[in-house]
Amino acid sequence: MSDAADQIFVLARRSVVRTSRQPAQWIAPLVFPMLLLAVNSGGLKAVTHLPGFPTDSYVAFALAVPFIQGALFATMNAGTELARDIQTGFLNRLALTPLRGAALLAGHLGGVVALGLVQACFYLAVGLAVGVRPASGVGGVAVLLVFAALIALAFGSLGTWAALRTGSAESVQSLFPVFFVFLFLSSMAIPRNLIQQAWFRDVANANPVSYLLECVRSLIITGWNGEALGLGFGVVAAVGVGALALSARALPQRLAR
Amino acid sequence: MERPNTIEAERLVREFKKGPRAVDGIDLRVEPGEIYGFLGPNGAGKSTTVLMLTTLLPPTAGTARVAGYDVVREGPDVRATIGAALQEAALDGLLTGREHLRLQATLQGLPRAERPARADELLERVGLMEAADRKVRGYSGGMKRRLDLALALVHRPRVLFLDEPTTGLDPQSRAALWTEVGRLAREEGVTVFLTTQYLEEADVLADRVGIIDHGRIVAEGTPAELKAQVGRPTVEAMPADERIADVLARFGEPVPSAKGVAVRLAGDADLTAIVRALDAKGLLVDNLQLHQPTLDDVFLAKTGRSLEGAGDEEEAASRGLAMQPAA
Amino acid sequence: MRLASVARGVAWRSLHNVFTNPSLLIPQLAFPLFFFTAFAGGLSGVSRVPGFDFAEGYTAFQFVFVLCQSAAFGGVFTGFGIARDFETGFVRRLLLAAPNRTGIVLGYAVAALTRWLVTATFLTAIAFAVGMKVGGSGVDLPALYLLAALVNVAAGLWACGVAMRLRTMQAFPVMQFPVFLALFFAPVYVPLHLLQGWIHGVAYVNPLTRVLEAGRSFIAGAPSEAGVAFGVAAALAVLFAFWALRGLRSAEAAG
Ligand SMILES: Nc1ncnc2c1ncn2[C@@H]1O[C@H](COP(=O)(O)OP(=O)(O)O)[C@@H](O)[C@H]1O
Numbered sequence: 042m043s044d045a046a047d048q049i050f051v052l053a054r055r056s057v058v059r060t061s062r063q064p065a066q067w068i069a070p071l072v073f074p075m076l077l078l079a080v081n082s083g084g085l086k087a088v089t090h091l092p093g094f095p096t097d098s099y100v101a102f103a104l105a106v107p108f109i110q111g112a113l114f115a116t117m118n119a120g121t122e123l124a125r126d127i128q129t130g131f132l133n134r135l136a137l138t139p140l141r142g143a144a145l146l147a148g149h150l151g152g153v154v155a156l157g158l159v160q161a162c163f164y165l166a167v168g169l170a171v172g173v174r175p176a177s178g179v180g181g182v183a184v185l186l187v188f189a190a191l192i193a194l195a196f197g198s199l200g201t202w203a204a205l206r207t208g209s210a211e212s213v214q215s216l217f218p219v220f221f222v223f224l225f226l227s228s229m230a231i232p233r234n235l236i237q238q239a240w241f242r243d244v245a246n247a248n249p250v251s252y253l254l255e256c257v258r259s260l261i262i263t264g265w266n267g268e269a270l271g272l273g274f275g276v277v278a279a280v281g282v283g284a285l286a287l288s289a290r291a292l293p294q295r296l297a298r
Numbered sequence: 299m300e301r302p303n304t305i306e307a308e309r310l311v312r313e314f315k316k317g318p319r320a321v322d323g324i325d326l327r328v329e330p331g332e333i334y335g336f337l338g339p340n341g342a343g344k345s346t347t348v349l350m351l352t353t354l355l356p357p358t359a360g361t362a363r364v365a366g367y368d369v370v371r372e373g374p375d376v377r378a379t380i381g382a383a384l385q386e387a388a389l390d391g392l393l394t395g396r397e398h399l400r401l402q403a404t405l406q407g408l409p410r411a412e413r414p415a416r417a418d419e420l421l422e423r424v425g426l427m428e429a430a431d432r433k434v435r436g437y438s439g440g441m442k443r444r445l446d447l448a449l450a451l452v453h454r455p456r457v458l459f460l461d462e463p464t465t466g467l468d469p470q471s472r473a474a475l476w477t478e479v480g481r482l483a484r485e486e487g488v489t490v491f492l493t494t495q496y497l498e499e500a501d502v503l504a505d506r507v508g509i510i511d512h513g514r515i516v517a518e519g520t521p522a523e524l525k526a527q528v529g530r531p532t533v534e535a536m537p538a539d540e541r542i543a544d545v546l547a548r549f550g551e552p553v554p555s556a557k558g559v560a561v562r563l564a565g566d567a568d569l570t571a572i573v574r575a576l577d578a579k580g581l582l583v584d585n586l587q588l589h590q591p592t593l594d595d596v597f598l599a600k601t602g603r604s605l606e607g608a609g610d611e612e613e614a615a616s617r618g619l620a621m622q623p624a625a
Numbered sequence: 626m627r628l629a630s631v632a633r634g635v636a637w638r639s640l641h642n643v644f645t646n647p648s649l650l651i652p653q654l655a656f657p658l659f660f661f662t663a664f665a666g667g668l669s670g671v672s673r674v675p676g677f678d679f680a681e682g683y684t685a686f687q688f689v690f691v692l693c694q695s696a697a698f699g700g701v702f703t704g705f706g707i708a709r710d711f712e713t714g715f716v717r718r719l720l721l722a723a724p725n726r727t728g729i730v731l732g733y734a735v736a737a738l739t740r741w742l743v744t745a746t747f748l749t750a751i752a753f754a755v756g757m758k759v760g761g762s763g764v765d766l767p768a769l770y771l772l773a774a775l776v777n778v779a780a781g782l783w784a785c786g787v788a789m790r791l792r793t794m795q796a797f798p799v800m801q802f803p804v805f806l807a808l809f810f811a812p813v814y815v816p817l818h819l820l821q822g823w824i825h826g827v828a829y830v831n832p833l834t835r836v837l838e839a840g841r842s843f844i845a846g847a848p849s850e851a852g853v854a855f856g857v858a859a860a861l862a863v864l865f866a867f868w869a870l871r872g873l874r875s876a877e878a879a880g
């Protein structure tokens with residue numbers, strides 16, 4: 042292995058090791074989305090009786106939500122961990138080594154993606170256990186996992202950028218409500234065409250999170266759907282490329298070397 | 299050919315946007331293998347200087363070179379030459395000591411096969427072998443400092459920066475660190491730039507001392523030279539007796555003393571001569587003391603303040619009302 | 626008398642903190658408003674589900690939930706403030722200085738209630754502005770607010786008891802989680818009789834279900850099971866008052 046690959050690997054491993062040693066950091070992203078899934082699939086089961094609802098299993102419909110909540114956790118995890126490194130001076134320690142900025146970002150995000158994948162597999166396993174059968178089959182599950190990894194990468198980069206800009210874990214955490222708002226003002230609970238209030242439908246139409254959800258949802262409940270996949274992967278790519286570019290620009294200033 | 303491991307700075311300045319001129323035109327020259335003690339109170343500008351010399355903070359003006367490499371233009375070369383333990387021992391509480399060393403060795407580009415042995419060697423050297431596989435969260439302040447030092451040494455740097463390495467440590471940990479730093483300089487020829495708030499540390503450990511206050515070097519030299527600048531030692535004898543005072547007066551000029559009589563020694567007078575003179579007169583003394591001038595006297599002479607507490611007072615003043623309870 | 630003056634002092638300080646600090650005040654108003662928007666706006670289609678029989682419409686239906694939710698979380702946030710006061714040493718000073726220590730708990734409870742009244746007023750104004758319908762010309766509305774106030778006091782005392790025992794801000798999840806569970810394992814989106822399976826069973830025994838169903842009957846102008854709901858809410862408040870006072874004793878014992 043080359044030096045750079047070695048460096049990326051040890052940094053990614055550090056981030057995974059750190060998370061695994063803080064139970065709250067990995068239990069919460071596994072348990073909370075499942076709890077919400079349980080609550081909502083119980084409470085909103087009746088909604089499947091609405092004319093035009095795409096499936097008669099609300100769990101299958103709602104299973105897309107945890108994957109997007111995973112993005113939120115990726116953002117928070119990536120952001121607060123890096124911000125903490127800035128606050129404690131650990132980043133200075135890294136800055137004094139021959140480590141390149143790109144390798145630092147790759148290692149940091151590598152850990153985030155690894156955790157994102159673990160989460161996604163867990164959500165999927167729970168879904169299978171309660172009887173959800175992805176309509177797109179094994180190939181669809183593979184695509185779903187790739188999508189989950191990309192979501193973790195894209196949103197992890199967003200959190201990374203926030204940490205680099207603000208340098209404070211508290212500031213990064215104050216972003217949490219913003220993502221929360223995006224998630225709730227989307228097609229999270231009900232398909233867009235069944236939203237009654239016109240203004241809410243407009244908001245959900247304009248909200249990119251709707252397309253992330255619908256991409257996952259299409260793989261689970263309707264099978265292969267080119268439009269949904271295109272929009273979902275398009276949104277992830279746009280967020281990812283934008284956030285990575287911003288992070289790459291902010292990093293040299295933070296390293297100040 | 300290796301360049302000599304010197305540290306040089308010329309009119310180095312660092313200004314912060316919403317702050318003072320933290321470093322206000324510093325000139326430095328540290329020779330290869332020398333231990334340079336940078337002594338000053340809290341807020342004097344020590345850490346800011348270290349950050350500039352280690353390439354972590356760009357200077358606002360002036361130049362600095364480490365091993366001949368410019369800290370601004372040749373950052374990677376500087377970083378390859380130096381090791382640094384900064385003021386906040388930035389360790390990851392969730393990793394073990396050994397994990398820290400392995401990580402550092404990889405990032406420093408040590409060959410894979412060398413890494414475990416290097417980690418063990420350094421753990422042994424700083425006395426952390428037993429605690430190597432415990433999480434750093436549970437380390438004491440002294441253990442963290444020693445791990446930080448070990449991490450700074452992983453890639454065998456030829457210039458070492460230590461920012462207040464013993465602040466807050468107990469006397470034993472402090473002495474152990476002094477021994478190790480001294481060994482690095484004497485046996486391996488490492489140049490050491492060490493900041494401290496402690497007079498004793500600068501005095502015992504440093505070959506040369508620079509005293510910094512408000513971003514300026516107010517005095518520089520070997521500890522002995524500096525003390526010589528403020529004056530000769532004084533001798534104090536008790537009880538306060540006129541005949542004793544008369545004898546002492548032969549060795550120097552009288553100075554005030556609270557409990558006895560005292561003189562500031564002139565020329566090459568020493569304690570044995572005084573003892574003999576007193577004995578010759580048959581005079582009995584309860585107590586005879588030689589007071590060497592300390593670096594605190596130097597600081598006092600140069601700034602009009604005592605080093606101990608000089609920084610804390612200012613900090614308290616600047617924090618002011620923020621400390622008031624919110625009730 | 627001493628009880629009242631200690632309580633007044635503690636309450637005043639806690640309120641002063643909140644109302645002079647936008648980062649504490651804004652979330653307190655924004656979160657309930659947000660949930661109201663997301664639930665009443667986004668899910669209004671739910672009212673077309675066969676069997677949904679709440680006559681005043683989905684906005685009024687969700688208003689009751691969000692009002693109770695804001696009451697419960699308002700109480701929890703007061704508990705969080707107490708935990709912070711422990712970390713800064715403020716409570717220790719209070720324990721030393723206060724002639725009547727029960728007044729400390731009372732003061733925090735009064736502060737929680739006052740905070741929530743501001744939130745409730747705000748939320749009510751918004752709800753009417755977006756055209757919420759109320760049955761029976763609103764004569765039963767005061768009962769709804771009284772019920773929610775009891776929820777607020779109960780949740781505040783619960784969180785206070787946790788704060789007094791754990792004395793650290795790390796205790797926040799411990800305060801929050803049970804309240805979160807109670808709120809969401811209740812008939813949030815549809816009436817109890819439309820819930821099916823295990824969630825129906827859980828919601829049926831959840832005391833907050835009684836509060837929500839009665840609250841919705843008040844806003845519809847057709848009170849039903851009011852006695853049970855008030856009984857449950859008052860019982861919770863009394864229970865957690867003991868919990869909080871015992872917590873105070875444990876804080877005293879810890880010094
Ligand atoms: N990032 C910064 N922004 C603004 N002022 C700073 C910053 N870092 C240090 N200072 C100020 O510069 C002065 C010197 O600080 P420092 O170098 O840390 O002193 P020392 O290490 O000697 O205690 C202090 O007055 C400090 O408040």
Ligand SMILES: [Mg+2]
Pocket residue numbers: 341344345346385461462
């Ligand atoms: Mg310093």
